Amino acid sequence: MADHYEVLGVSREASPDEIKTAYRRLARQLHPDVNPGEDAAERFKLVTHAYDVLSDPEQRQRYDMGGDSAFGGAGAGFGGFSDIFETFFGGATGGGARAGRPRSRRERGQDALVRVDLTLGDVVFGVHRDLEVDTAVLCETCQGSCCQPGTQPVTCDICHGSGQVQRTVRSLLGNVVTSQPCTTCQGYGTTIPYPCSSCQGQGRVRARRTVSIDIPAGVETGLRLQLPGSGEVGPAGGPNGDLYLEVTVEPHDVFSRDGDDLLATLEVSMVDAILGTSVTIDSLDGSVDLDLRAGVQSGDVLTIRERGITPLRGSVRGDLRVAVQVVTPAHLDPKSRALVQELAKRTKPGPPHLAEFHPGLFAKLRDKFKR
Incomplete structure (x- = not known):
């Protein structure tokens, strides 16, 4: 039987925190969901059993005094499995894994940055500007639905609208159910059989638009003015990001x-x-x-x-x-x-x-x- 300290790669004087850190590092490498090889599965059993023994002060003391025979071999006790499960899934073990919610296609758009050149006279009095901005705007054909007019998204046949698919992994505690985003619908819970031909199913297109802005007096080179909601429209008609104006003041010949x-x-x-x-x-x-x-x-x-x-x-x-x-x-x-x-x-x-x-x-x- 391999020595538990050697299995975890720590010294016999290792602290509880060092033992826990070594266990989590090895568990991430050897867990069946990450490394499906048979050799990895056997090592995972050894690592988990070694952690169970050394993480318990009383069992560790008995092990240091009498070896592993008192614990029934490598298959006994897997109380530390909750740690590895939390590391990988952040949820409870067993067959009742909590289903996640589907993703929303609507997301906030990106912020945009525009540089504007001003004269010193503009700085003295303030100025009104109509700026041409090349950015993402709402698709006029589908109005952000991403679908060809007259059609709509349909529920995903694979995840049945949950955006998640589950699979069962056999483990030492029995079957463990894990959830992952559905690859068919990309986690949205719906698919678009007929994407809008104007935006290719994005709900937005690139276009030039005019933004009117009153630039106040007193600005100076390097200052950024924020226009909330004047940036790019988000995917699927999501809310706009912000527009930032970066000011540059041109030198004056006299003043x-x-x-x-x-x-x-x-x-x-x-x-x-x-x-x-x-x-x-x-x-x-x-x-x-x-x-x-x-x-x-x-x-x-x-x-x-x-x-x-x-x-x-x-x-x-x-x-x-x-x-x-x-x-x-x-x-x-x-x-x-x-x-x-x-x-x-x-x-x-x-x-x-x-x-x-x-x-x-x-x-x-x-x-x-x-x-």
């Missing part, structure tokens, strides 16, 4: 985004910077008048309230921040140069020098170049 604010750079001539001036700029939602004070400096930031972006979850728009950049002429005609030299004599500017550190100046420059 850039900083949170809910818009940034821009205003180039000002040296003369206008010295004397001051008024200027009209075109923002994304119309013209805006700006007054530049005399002596405005490069890096100065002019803030125009509520001309930025409406936040995704909010109502107060951000600001438009305009950074001033004074443009120094690179080339002057002799007359202009003489005028500048005369100005230099009158203003008597000092030579260039390092000034006192002003943190605010760097903050302005950071805002200016953050584009």
Whole structure:
């Protein structure tokens, strides 16, 4: 008689959990439903008997002291069979196996993903889009029944509508009834003798359709918007999945985004910077008048309230921040140069020098170049 520990492949000091794990691993390999060979059936008997003995503390102690003779050989006792049955079938033993329910042909459709390109103006105000989507839609011929018009599914002759077939397996405890999906009807309990010719019995077809969507203001690149129930229709006319819109915002030539604010750079001539001036700029939602004070400096930031972006979850728009950049002429005609030299004599500017550190100046420059 083989040693029970050798049969299970464990040491004599193995813990109960190690014994149970070894038994389940071997049982999965050797069970008659999985391995119909005669040698496997004999090994399955040995494995099960070894587990019965070693899983019971009292019997294991007696076995360790006196061997296997006290237990009537390999055919005695199969209390551990419930473990293997639960492993394979998850149900009770014997001839009364619970019949499963047939599958439903109607299933939820898959989600769909569509990428949409937006301009910065779309982001500021929000936009309405009609999107063309290539997806699965309900078959207009059969309306999701999967059958040719005038016909209907019929009860499966093999499983009689249960979607399951049973077979009896001879085991050491007698006959064990197992249930498996019916291969004739694929577990649905019905068959379709005359599938719809338009959808080949799927209840849905591929087609292009239009989805209307109002994209809110404040979205940004990478954001996904969910449209529940706007994805693909499911098999047999099942409920639709969801549609996701992935947003990409195209760069703008003039404006850039900083949170809910818009940034821009205003180039000002040296003369206008010295004397001051008024200027009209075109923002994304119309013209805006700006007054530049005399002596405005490069890096100065002019803030125009509520001309930025409406936040995704909010109502107060951000600001438009305009950074001033004074443009120094690179080339002057002799007359202009003489005028500048005369100005230099009158203003008597000092030579260039390092000034006192002003943190605010760097903050302005950071805002200016953050584009």
